[in-house]
Amino acid sequence: MDRRDILQALPFFAGLSERDWEKVIDLFSERQYKKDDYIFLEGEAPEALYVIRTGKVKVLRHSTDGKDVVLRVCGPGNLLGTVAVFDGGGYPGTAQVIEDCSVLAISRNDCLTLVNRYPVFALAVIADLGTRLRSSAEQIRSLAVERVEQRIARVLLKLAESAGSDAPEGRVIEMPLTRQDVADMTGTTVETAIRVMSKFRRQELIKTRRGRVVLVDIPTLQEIAEMR
Amino acid sequence: MDRRDILQALPFFAGLSERDWEKVIDLFSERQYKKDDYIFLEGEAPEALYVIRTGKVKVLRHSTDGKDVVLRVCGPGNLLGTVAVFDGGGYPGTAQVIEDCSVLAISRNDCLTLVNRYPVFALAVIADLGTRLRSSAEQIRSLAVERVEQRIARVLLKLAESAGSDAPEGRVIEMPLTRQDVADMTGTTVETAIRVMSKFRRQELIKTRRGRVVLVDIPTLQEIAEMR
DNA sequence: ATCTGTCTATGATCTTCATCATATTCGGAC
DNA sequence: GTCCGAATATGATGAAGATCATAGACAGAT
Numbered sequence A, B: 001m002d003r004r005d006i007l008q009a010l011p012f013f014a015g016l017s018e019r020d021w022e023k024v025i026d027l028f029s030e031r032q033y034k035k036d037d038y039i040f041l042e043g044e045a046p047e048a049l050y051v052i053r054t055g056k057v058k059v060l061r062h063s064t065d066g067k068d069v070v071l072r073v074c075g076p077g078n079l080l081g082t083v084a085v086f087d088g089g090g091y092p093g094t095a096q097v098i099e100d101c102s103v104l105a106i107s108r109n110d111c112l113t114l115v116n117r118y119p120v121f122a123l124a125v126i127a128d129l130g131t132r133l134r135s136s137a138e139q140i141r142s143l144a145v146e147r148v149e150q151r152i153a154r155v156l157l158k159l160a161e162s163a164g165s166d167a168p169e170g171r172v173i174e175m176p177l178t179r180q181d182v183a184d185m186t187g188t189t190v191e192t193a194i195r196v197m198s199k200f201r202r203q204e205l206i207k208t209r210r211g212r213v214v215l216v217d218i219p220t221l222q223e224i225a226e227m228r
Numbered sequence C: 001a002t003c004t005g006t007c008t009a010t011g012a013t014c015t016t017c018a019t020c021a022t023a024t025t026c027g028g029a030c
Numbered sequence D: 001g002t003c004c005g006a007a008t009a010t011g012a013t014g015a016a017g018a019t020c021a022t023a024g025a026c027a028g029a030t
Helices: A003-009 A020-025 A082-087 A108-117 A119-145 A148-163 A179-186 A190-202 A218-226 B003-009 B020-025 B082-087 B108-117 B119-145 B148-163 B179-186 B190-202 B218-226
Strands: A029-033 A038-040 A048-062 A068-074 A094-107 A164-167 A170-173 A206-209 A212-215 B029-033 B038-040 B048-062 B068-074 B094-107 B164-167 B170-173 B206-209 B212-215
Touching: A003 A020, A029 A048, A048 A082, A048 A108, A068 A119, A068 A148, A068 A179, A068 B119, A082 A108, A082 A119, A082 B119, A094 A108, A108 A119, A108 B119, A119 A148, A119 B068, A119 B082, A119 B108, A119 B119, A148 A164, A148 A170, A148 A179, A148 A190, A148 A212, A148 A218, A179 A190, A190 A206, B003 B020, B029 B048, B048 B082, B048 B108, B068 B119, B068 B148, B068 B179, B082 B108, B082 B119, B094 B108, B108 B119, B119 B148, B148 B164, B148 B170, B148 B179, B148 B190, B148 B212, B148 B218, B179 B190, B190 B206
Parallel strands: none
Antiparallel strands: A029 A094, A038 A094, A048 A068, A048 A094, A164 A170, A170 A212, A206 A212, B029 B094, B038 B094, B048 B068, B048 B094, B164 B170, B170 B212, B206 B212
16 A cells, blocks of 8 residues: 555545646655654644544643643544644644554645645645634533533543444444543543543443443433533 | 725735735625624524624634533634635534624635635635634633633733733723623633632732723733643 | 613532542553 | 553542522613
């Protein structure tokens, strides 16, 4: 499987004409990262834009007091570093690998050139940013008005939808997730995340096995997420 | 002052060549809104993209239990409805006028055409979305890890910076803000917003007169905002 | 000027969750 | 297997802030 097959399978590159491919393809280079590696750090000057081919990455920010906040979890097809590459400021968050991955990188300069030459890329970038703004808005609302149980139920459901697969026992979230990760995604502490998820497990709403979470009773989880 | 002068003064239209103006200018129509008017509602199909000429608008989401969350506050030069116009989904939030305003509207179709024809507009849209994603990330972090006092101090400082003017008594936030608005911007309740701002007033960090807030002691407010 | 509704104010109480403290379990290294 | 660090578990306690209740201040309408 060469870079071309990889790129063509990604939504980001849909709509590019056959002959334009030749010019585009060589601008991307493949890189591999291991679990826990950093792809870039918050505040760094944007060197490149990344397209995830396989694996999972979380984008997080740390606060002065050591508490981390996970802004998003990305998988195959997602872009990393878009904001910084286009406005030239530092990366707004740190990108850390949660499951070994392979990414395609394009230098900031090449990326800007590409977008100027092929309007279709500009539209793809707009689509990406738009999707993220929608989910940011939802995350803001959730943090602002919902209680911890609701937020955790919501995050589990969202992960199951975007990165889950069906198994006999339920819907499996296909990534290794610690309670700390869940806490950082929902603005709470490890202890509370543990308590809530233990409660979910006792209620037979979820199962957990070696870092993986399985949603057993999705309707009830949805009720909890929508509660009140 | 005709539409042309208005448009040219806005950052969104910088970089457009002289003769392209003729084709662009007629696509925009001016509309006036009064305080508390809705420009569009959450979930509505995107009819148009709006550029604020004068006045202030808040974008908010309501939750099922009646609690509102203010996602952003926009002023002159800001775009409204960008996400929905480009992805075709419903508006992600409700746009409500907080200070009488004049906006320039371009229909969704014309907007899409424009962006396809003039790449500079696509870049302006990308810039707008990027800025908003940065501030969303900051808002998420703030809601996730900071205490109410910090969040309120931070919001006041941000408003003073983006929409403030200097007066002898301090920096004035140039918009009518209720405690409810502040509460909706910081994910808390009216009562708590009132308590915190009363405390700030007693500490002579701020003054309030007829809905306007004046920041008297910015350094101390910054300390509070950065506090752990 | 007086009414009226909205906004601000403040106290009392109750929940939720953070914090602190300690086990216990698990998975990998050796 | 045994050791070890990380992740999970669970209790006790306290603090931040929500909720409920009530009252006063203020701006605009008549």
